[in-house]
Amino acid sequence: MFLKSLIRRLFSTNDASPVLNGSSLSTDSDCSDEEYRAAKPSAFRDYTAFCTGMEPLIEEYHRNFKIRLPQIPFTPLISVILPVYNPEIQWLRAAIESVKNQLYSNWELCIADDASTNAGVKLLLEQYQQDNPNVRVVFRSENGHISHASNSALEIASGEYIALLDHDDELPPHALARVVDCLNEKPDAALIYTDEDKIDENGVRTQPHFK
Template sequence: MESTKKNQPKVSVMIVTYNQEDLIGETIDSVLNQDYSNLEIVVADDASTDNTPNIIKQYYDKYPDIIVPVLNQTNLGITGNSNASLFACKGELIAILGGDDLFLPGKISKQVKVFDDPEVVLSYHPVDVFLHQTNETLFLTNQTVKEQINDVYDIIAKGGIPGASSIMVRASACPEHGFDPKFPVVSDWIFSIETAYKGKVKEIPELLGRYRKHGKGASERTFELLDESLLTLSTIQQHYPNDERLSEACSKGRYRYLCGELFRQLSSLNYMRFKFVAGKIAEDVPKTKKVQWRIISILTLHPLFFKTAGVFIPKVKSLVKRFV
């Protein structure tokens, strides 16, 4: 850490971890190696059964003025552990970091500058999404104008900010309840929405983090979280019933999510899940999309077609994209 603390806002880096003994050290080191000195690293361990707690203690012994260990005695789950970390943060700005993700050099100092604008409440940047097993880069986030998140409405309509470990927020703008316990897994999405609703969202167009991707396929994970994700949108609409633009963003976000899930299940050739998602979409298709939806229904809900859908997936994807 090369820079001086004088006139620097304090930054809290909140790290949540569970059974990541092989990775947590590298994650913490990526923060310690930043060129920003006025920070604390709050590491919340969710009652790991491996050596993760001991590794955190070792870092605390070595850096007692920087490391803030939060060692849960019982497992709280992702949302509970996120709150354990968040509520222990003392900084004016809070950077989020998964226990297996990495900050790249200069990330904190560059992101802090964005908050010189007092109206900015949330900042993010592109991340390198890489495969854990090979360290191979799979893709970079936020590389096109279409992917940019410019305000809270984009966070809703586009399904959140890719790579949560890119996010830094102003502590005073965070919801008092922290991460909503109603959402056991995807609480980071509604947390970002509730925070961003209070001010400006700003992107730094520079690669400043790495997001580690493990083995489980996207079609499996996203389907498991389908109900929770849709509940996020309905909850937000209830919170801000008089905001028409937000209502439109929620509607767009719902169709975008469902159509994306439809394609993922088609790609994985899971017919039963595909039919389930298609049924969800059919419940409330906008009038302007009736024709497109009829075409999709005729083509893709027929089992014989579905069995050979792999050949036509690119064309189907193009059709689905027109739907959102």
């Protein structure tokens, strides 16, 4: 996630892809930094067991965040940028729903459809925009690849911070909450990066990328 002023300088419209591509912003830890670092080696040995072991900590974080939220001093609007081009409908829906289900609610979802040829994509995006006031969609008239689409989405964003999401990514419900906690701990941060993994159609998570 980036300060909006920073990402405008980083994005390039001269390549087939942006300088910084989308990331899932998923974070696999809601425990202390010390506990998390200690747990990482075991995650590579048995990631399924690691994820299962983290579930009680994540649930506790959810409860605590809801209690703390009224007292959190800095609660910025986060614009989630989502470039879209002919995705599988089920994965696009899952990506959008993962943003809607965020524990932290001060967000907007800015979607740019890059001239998808699948009519179902447009219908789905129009429906989400109609039903959700914090979902904004722009339909590009010609395909410009991910960098142009990302910039089109950025143009309709009004948040102070920008998060990047691909059309087949999913955010865990606590993703933006963790980011906001980080911003309150480090208010001068201009860029926040997070861990990510892969998730299959059955919800099985693999290939952790700890950063």
